[in-house]
Amino acid sequence: MRIDEIMTRNVRSIAPDDTLGTAAQIMWENDCGAVPVVEADGRLVGIVTDRDICMAAQLQGAPLHDSRVSSAMARDVKTCAPGDTPVTVQAIMQQNKIRRVPVVDDQRRLVGIVTLGDFAYLVSRNPEGADGMTWTAVAHTLAAVSQPRIARFAGGYGDRSSGRQNFPPNT
Amino acid sequence: MNSRFPKRNSSGSVLAELSQLRDELRVRLHLAGLEVRAQWESVEPKLLGLERSLEQQGEGAFEAAGELAVEVVKAFRDFSVRSQEGGPSKAPVHDIMRVRVHTCAPSDTLHRAAQIMWEKDCGCLPVVDAVRVVRAVITDRDICMAALTQGVPLAETSVSSAMSRSLTVCSPDDALGAVEDVMRQNQIRRVPVVDADGVLVGMISLGDIARYLQPRMQQAPASVAQLLETLAGISEPRARPSMPPPL
Numbered sequence: 001m002r003i004d005e006i007m008t009r010n011v012r013s014i015a016p017d018d019t020l021g022t023a024a025q026i027m028w029e030n031d032c033g034a035v036p037v038v039e040a041d042g043r044l045v046g047i048v049t050d051r052d053i054c055m056a057a058q059l060q061g062a063p064l065h066d067s068r069v070s071s072a073m074a075r076d077v078k079t080c081a082p083g084d085t086p087v088t089v090q091a092i093m094q095q096n097k098i099r100r101v102p103v104v105d106d107q108r109r110l111v112g113i114v115t116l117g118d119f120a121y122l123v124s125r126n127p128e129g130a131d132g133m134t135w136t137a138v139a140h141t142l143a144a145v146s147q148p149r150i151a152r153f154a155g156g157y158g159d160r161s162s163g164r165q166n167f168p169p170n171t
Numbered sequence: 172m173n174s175r176f177p178k179r180n181s182s183g184s185v186l187a188e189l190s191q192l193r194d195e196l197r198v199r200l201h202l203a204g205l206e207v208r209a210q211w212e213s214v215e216p217k218l219l220g221l222e223r224s225l226e227q228q229g230e231g232a233f234e235a236a237g238e239l240a241v242e243v244v245k246a247f248r249d250f251s252v253r254s255q256e257g258g259p260s261k262a263p264v265h266d267i268m269r270v271r272v273h274t275c276a277p278s279d280t281l282h283r284a285a286q287i288m289w290e291k292d293c294g295c296l297p298v299v300d301a302v303r304v305v306r307a308v309i310t311d312r313d314i315c316m317a318a319l320t321q322g323v324p325l326a327e328t329s330v331s332s333a334m335s336r337s338l339t340v341c342s343p344d345d346a347l348g349a350v351e352d353v354m355r356q357n358q359i360r361r362v363p364v365v366d367a368d369g370v371l372v373g374m375i376s377l378g379d380i381a382r383y384l385q386p387r388m389q390q391a392p393a394s395v396a397q398l399l400e401t402l403a404g405i406s407e408p409r410a411r412p413s414m415p416p417p418l
Contacts, residue, residue: 027315050312146378
């Protein structure tokens with residue numbers, strides 16, 4: 001099985017120079033929590049989540065329409081290819097503690113997105129296992145992505161061991 | 172049920188309760204199987220280290236004491252869970268929930284709520300009144316959408332303007348499986364745990380359940396299947412939002 005058989009296509013994306021207000025509007029309209037950020041040529045350059053917007057609003061203290069997407073997006077985005085197997089992508093999620101992985105072609109143009117929820121749905125409908133994907137593997141990944149990302153008691157705007165390493169951005 | 176947990180008011184009382192727990196555990200070890208003994212061997216050094224640091228550093232080590240105490244108490248509870256009939260889905264919420272929960276008040280600004288979420292690396296805060304009765308929850312997404320609809324800096328608007336209008340809670344005595352049903356039906360990942368008076372005693376998330384099941388997956392495939400059903404259900408696109416879109 002290939003990831004492009006289960007990924008979501010026609011993903012709404014946004015440009016780095018758009019405002020966070022536009023990003024939040026897209027999240028509202030599509031009931032999603034993350035929007036991939038692409039340049040005019042379709043190349044993926046980042047991803048912005050509802051949490052990123054919340055934190056940018058807090059740190060920047062400005063209305064969302066006064067802040068650019070590029071000021072809040074994560075730039076170090078883990079991606080996969082359309083021909084990757086679900087097992088491979090599931091491992092990417094587990095290692096990086098992320099629940100969404102954009103799918104890009106060999107020019108790094110966005111073609112889709114796949115989430116941990118997609119995998120849960122996949123294995124729930126295929127009790128015998130879905131092409132090497134097992135229930136326990138997905139459950140382990142869920143446990144991994146749910147781990148706190150900062151050391152306990154680190155306090156303050158400290159380092160994050162994984163995930164959003166570049167937040168707060170541009171500082 | 173608060174009495175099941177080490178009291179948090181001073182390191183001295185934590186220490187006393189821990190010592191008592193440890194002695195009780197040692198007695199029960201004689202009756203326990205190999206698996207439980209191995210688990211105890213991983214916890215005991217931490218407990219000893221905790222006692223030592225509490226004695227040496229006093230209140231300074233209190234934060235760490237709370238976390239470790241919870242770990243020890245959980246290990247202790249595993250004894251009873253394993254000796255009972257029924258799989259992990261029958262385990263009560265108080266075995267899995269987190270008891271160190273950060274909260275905010277309805278009158279706090281969204282700026283303050285977001286700051287707590289950032290500092291504590293969490294995405295959801297129970298909103299409690301002066302006596303810790305849970306009134307609502309607020310998530311990072313709620314704050315994001317409030318910032319969009321209200322169009323003002325977060326410091327100029329309050330938690331009460333953005334918090335959930337409906338509240339779903341569970342009891343510490345509820346079974347794990349029942350809480351997962353609640354999560355699936357309401358498409359929520361986190362549920363506040365309240366006592367009979369509505370007072371906050373903990374928080375349980377789908378991730379907490381996943382981590383709880385992790386060492387038990389081989390023995391409890393049905394519970395894993397249910398976990399994934401829950402995750403899939405939560406991740407389903409919702410019906411169109413009933414509120415009109417902003418702007």
